[in-house]
Amino acid sequence: MSPFEDRHPSTVADWDDARRKARLRETNPWHEWKTLRRTKSAVVRVLVLFVAVLVCYAQYLTFDVKPEAARLARTDPAILPVAAPADPRDWDTVVVDMVGLGNLDAGATAAALPSLRRMGVVWAIRYDNEGIDTKVIADLIVRAAELSGLKNVVLVGHSMGGVIALEVAKHLHLDSDRRLVGVILDCTPVDLDAVRPESRGRGEDMVRWMRWLPGARESRLLRLAVETYARRDRFVSHGGGGTPPGIRFERLRAVLDEVLREKIFSRNAASNGLIEAQFTAIVAGGATNDLRALAGPTHGKTRPAVVFIRPRDASRDRVVDVEYSHRVLIDQVGGVDGTLSVVRARNTGHANPMQRPVEYNTVIEQQVVPFIQRYQQQVRTTSAAAAPR
Numbered sequence: 001m002s003p004f005e006d007r008h009p010s011t012v013a014d015w016d017d018a019r020r021k022a023r024l025r026e027t028n029p030w031h032e033w034k035t036l037r038r039t040k041s042a043v044v045r046v047l048v049l050f051v052a053v054l055v056c057y058a059q060y061l062t063f064d065v066k067p068e069a070a071r072l073a074r075t076d077p078a079i080l081p082v083a084a085p086a087d088p089r090d091w092d093t094v095v096v097d098m099v100g101l102g103n104l105d106a107g108a109t110a111a112a113l114p115s116l117r118r119m120g121v122v123w124a125i126r127y128d129n130e131g132i133d134t135k136v137i138a139d140l141i142v143r144a145a146e147l148s149g150l151k152n153v154v155l156v157g158h159s160m161g162g163v164i165a166l167e168v169a170k171h172l173h174l175d176s177d178r179r180l181v182g183v184i185l186d187c188t189p190v191d192l193d194a195v196r197p198e199s200r201g202r203g204e205d206m207v208r209w210m211r212w213l214p215g216a217r218e219s220r221l222l223r224l225a226v227e228t229y230a231r232r233d234r235f236v237s238h239g240g241g242g243t244p245p246g247i248r249f250e251r252l253r254a255v256l257d258e259v260l261r262e263k264i265f266s267r268n269a270a271s272n273g274l275i276e277a278q279f280t281a282i283v284a285g286g287a288t289n290d291l292r293a294l295a296g297p298t299h300g301k302t303r304p305a306v307v308f309i310r311p312r313d314a315s316r317d318r319v320v321d322v323e324y325s326h327r328v329l330i331d332q333v334g335g336v337d338g339t340l341s342v343v344r345a346r347n348t349g350h351a352n353p354m355q356r357p358v359e360y361n362t363v364i365e366q367q368v369v370p371f372i373q374r375y376q377q378q379v380r381t382t383s384a385a386a387a388p389r
Contacts (some may be wrong), residue, residue, distance in 0.1 A: 016293035065215035068271070077137055079144050082110040082122040084293055093120030093152040093181060093376060094145055098168075100159030100351055101203075101278045103135040104129060104270040109158060112357045115364040119181075119372050129270065131277040134164060152379050154372060155183045159320065159351035162188025163281050166290040172303065173294055179379045180307030182372045183294070189320045190287040190328045199319045202230070203279040203321050216272060220264050223272055228252075228261040291332040295339070302382055305341065305375040306333045307368050309360075312344040319350040341371045 004120075008018040085091055097110035099180040106124035116122045123144070125137060141153065151174055157165030162185035173180045189195045195203070216222050239245035263269045270278075297303055308329050310322040326342060334340040345356075345363045 048321040052232055060219070060221070061215060064221050065218045068218040068220060074377075077128040077133075078126040079140060079142055080105070080107045080126055082124050083114065083117050083122050085122075086117040090118075090120040090376075092150060092380070093151040093154060094141075094148070095120050095122045095154045095156060096141055097122065097124045097156045098158070098161035098165050099125075099272045100157075100161040102112040102270050102275055102281075102338045103161075104274065105268050106158075106161070109353055110156075112354050113360060113364065115369065116156065118365065119376065120152070121148070121150065127270070127274055129274050131273055132164060132281060133246045134167040135171055137164070138168045138176065141168070141172065142178055150178075151383065152179050152181045153374065154181045154376075156186070157184070157188060158186040158353065159188060160278050160282055161351075162186060163190075163287050164278075166287050166294075167281070168294045169304065170290045173301065179301055179383065180294075180304040181376050181379050182307060184307045184309065184368060184372075185325075185329075186309045187311070187317055187320050187322055188287070188308070188325060188352070189282055190291075190325045192283050194321050194324045194328070195282060196319060196321055203282075205281075207276055207279055218272065224256075224259060227263050228255055231255045231259070262347055279386060288328065288332060291329070295333050300382070302375065302378050303339050305339050305372055307341045307343060307371060309343045309345055309363065309368070311348045312346050316348065339369070339375075343367045 049122075079096075082097070085093070097106040097113075097116070098105040099109055101110075105126045107126070110116065110122050110124040123141075128136070145151070145153065155165040155169050155172075157163065162183075164257050165183055165185070166188075169180055169183045172178050192200060215217075215221065235248045235255055237243060237245055237248055291306070294304055294306065306329065308326060310326060311317050314321070314323045329340055329342070343363050345359050348356045
């Protein structure tokens with residue numbers, strides 16, 4: 001007797017597609033549903049997908065957003081000492097440096113500009129990584145100046161840092177007993193119209209994502225995606241010359257390594273929330289009002305000097321339309337009786353003293369320092385005349 005005679009007759013010859021479909025229907029989880037079967041099955045699938053999304057979202061909040069939020073909650077603005085004055089007579093003046101969009105600490109920038117020592121003690125501002133409050137920064141400068149016995153203040157702002165410097169300057173000029181000698185603006189956009197369209201569009205997209213996506217202010221995954229996309233020209237090839245278009249994965253790996261090292265894991269990198277606050281400061285467009293506040297004397301204080309450093313060739317600044325900012329500054333603080341000095345630096349780009357230290361230090365030594373020292377002497381004379389005898 002053959003061993004195959006007892007086997008169930010389910011050979012290929014016995015296959016029936018109708019029987020297969022019937023069996024599938026019988027084993028279907030919702031085969032007993034008689035009405036709205038397709039609707040109910042679709043709802044179940046949507047619910048399963050929704051639960052999967054919720055699980056992923058919970059992981060996103062737990063491992064990406066909350067740890068970063070806890071770290072940012074422990075940050076505060078700080079003043080970092082950089083250098084002593086070159087001349088002992090300038091121990092009554094402090095020069096405070098502030099960096100621009102996407103940066104946190106002005107220490108390295110201030111250290112690259114030893115010419116600032118010609119005006120006084122050099123300090124750098126380290127922003128609060130949760131955001132920017134210019135009143136807090138102004139109060140911090142006032143307290144530190146009082147403790148150090150410094151009566152006069154010069155503010156330096158690079159790019160968007162100039163917008164922050166102007167607002168801090170208004171607080172110092174109107175609401176403190178410190179005397180504001182001057183404000184030095186390096187390629188500063190006085191309002192959103194001064195930002196070139198391509199840079200403005202990227203900033204607006206970022207703020208829009210910050211408002212729409214929960215946890216975007218703290219998310220490192222989103223920051224990784226945005227920073228990598230901003231560098232896409234380094235790893236995306238459009239082809240040509242016999243090379244097919246596509247992604248160059250070796251270059252992509254190098255970009256990811258750079259972003260992770262400098263923007264994600266670095267404690268000196270500006271957070272998403274700080275970048276949003278910096279861009280929002282430009283959008284608010286309060287620089288014009290701040291300039292008006294600085295344009296007149298108050299409480300017996302002299303008017304502060306305003307210096308605008310820009311490239312001689314405006315097209316070299318691809319972020320800010322320096323010609324536009326130049327015109328606005330002339331309207332507000334320029335003219336025959338104005339306090340404005342415009343410095344046109346050679347071979348510089350957009351607020352790049354770290355990349356062009358020689359050019360920056362040269363124009364500061366030769367043009368900015370003499371102009372500021374005139375106002376510095378006026379402040380000292382006014383202070384001496386007002387001092388009780």
